[in-house]
Amino acid sequence: AATAAFVRAIPKAELHVHIEGTIEPEHAFALAERNAVTLPWATAEALKDAYRFDDLQSFLDVYYQVTAVLTTVADFADIVTAYFDRAAAQGVRHVELFFDPQSHTGRGVPMSVVMDGLWSAVSRSVETHGLTSSLILCFLRDLGAEAAAETLREAEPYLDRIVGVGLDSAEAGHPPAAFHDVFAAAALFGLRRVAHAGEEGPPAYVVEALDALGAERIDHGVRALEDPALVARLAEERVPLTVCPLSNVRLRGVDSIAQHPLGRMLDAGLLVSVNSDDPAYFGGYVGDNMIALHDDPRYDLATLRVLAENSFRSAFLDDDTRTALV
Numbered sequence: 001a002a003t004a005a006f007v008r009a010i011p012k013a014e015l016h017v018h019i020e021g022t023i024e025p026e027h028a029f030a031l032a033e034r035n036a037v038t039l040p041w042a043t044a045e046a047l048k049d050a051y052r053f054d055d056l057q058s059f060l061d062v063y064y065q066v067t068a069v070l071t072t073v074a075d076f077a078d079i080v081t082a083y084f085d086r087a088a089a090q091g092v093r094h095v096e097l098f099f100d101p102q103s104h105t106g107r108g109v110p111m112s113v114v115m116d117g118l119w120s121a122v123s124r125s126v127e128t129h130g131l132t133s134s135l136i137l138c139f140l141r142d143l144g145a146e147a148a149a150e151t152l153r154e155a156e157p158y159l160d161r162i163v164g165v166g167l168d169s170a171e172a173g174h175p176p177a178a179f180h181d182v183f184a185a186a187a188l189f190g191l192r193r194v195a196h197a198g199e200e201g202p203p204a205y206v207v208e209a210l211d212a213l214g215a216e217r218i219d220h221g222v223r224a225l226e227d228p229a230l231v232a233r234l235a236e237e238r239v240p241l242t243v244c245p246l247s248n249v250r251l252r253g254v255d256s257i258a259q260h261p262l263g264r265m266l267d268a269g270l271l272v273s274v275n276s277d278d279p280a281y282f283g284g285y286v287g288d289n290m291i292a293l294h295d296d297p298r299y300d301l302a303t304l305r306v307l308a309e310n311s312f313r314s315a316f317l318d319d320d321t322r323t324a325l326v
């Protein structure tokens with residue numbers, strides 16, 4: 001409890017959270033009922049029992065099925081509000097929220113519904129929750145580059161509502177370079193660029209994300225440690241890495257918090273922060289991730305404070321806003 005209070009009191013920015021991964025089981029069932037959507041589980045308890053994953057794909061299979069409960073503007077607004085409630089309660093001051101438009105447009109939900117719903121909550125977060133927030137549109141890498149380009153075209157009317165683009169979903173066998181053109185187009189629109197890399201994929205995908213996509217931040221990046229030259233480059237260039245400890249354990253990328261590479265990443269001088277990824281699925285929000293780390297003596301309170309400071313250094317914030325937040 002003392003740790004929880006300390007963690008809550010440290011200002012934190014969350015830079016790696018998928019809004020579709022914040023739908024708690026009870027909320028999923030409430031939305032399913034409201035929209036007359038049938039989920040392949042009988043109850044919220046049965047859904048929770050399905051949260052035992054072997055790898056990224058086994059998680060994504062559940063995640064995309066639950067996402068189907070979202071159909072209206074109010075649904076998108078409500079899940080953002082529910083996430084802000086929990087994030088604010090854990091001391092989060094700034095959020096850069098990922099969303100996966102293709103997981104909705106592919107089911108017939110118009111881009112306008114997604115954007116209007118998310119934006120109604122994001123645009124009011126300072127008033128409602130005392131935190132700043134922005135949106136990062138992610139392309140589903142397993143659907144390919146042409147689908148990503150089409151998604152960016154559909155998002156063009158809403159570019160003033162998003163701060164950047166990202167790349168997520170199944171990583172193995174989907175190297176970043178295929179998305180060169182759509183990331184270049186996003187850059188020309190003035191958008192920031194991030195990419196999931198080195199979560200399950202090899203260090204070479206991290207290099208590609210930097211060189212072919214111009215990624216300014218790497219999501220996960222834990223496998224970068226397998227390549228000493230890449231580690232040296234990431235340290236030298238101060239490339240931010242958004243690390244998600246509970247996610248990596250739940251998806252079996254690492255065996256335990258004690259085995260997690262975060263400590264070695266800090267020792268190597270990397271600009272790492274702690275994030276929740278899909279908190280409804282992986283055992284907690286950003287504060288919960290820090291509390292889990294603190295069970296390991298490597299992550300004392302001073303180290304947690306450094307990780308939180310790093311989150312603001314890694315954020316897409318102007319200097320005045322950053323100074324006001326920390």
Ligand code: ES4
Binds near residue numbers: 018169170196247
């Ligand atoms: C994700 Cl954990 C993770 N990895 C890649 N893509 C994702 N989308 C949602 N969660």
Ligand code: ZN
Binds near residue numbers: 016018168196219277
């Ligand atoms: Zn992620």
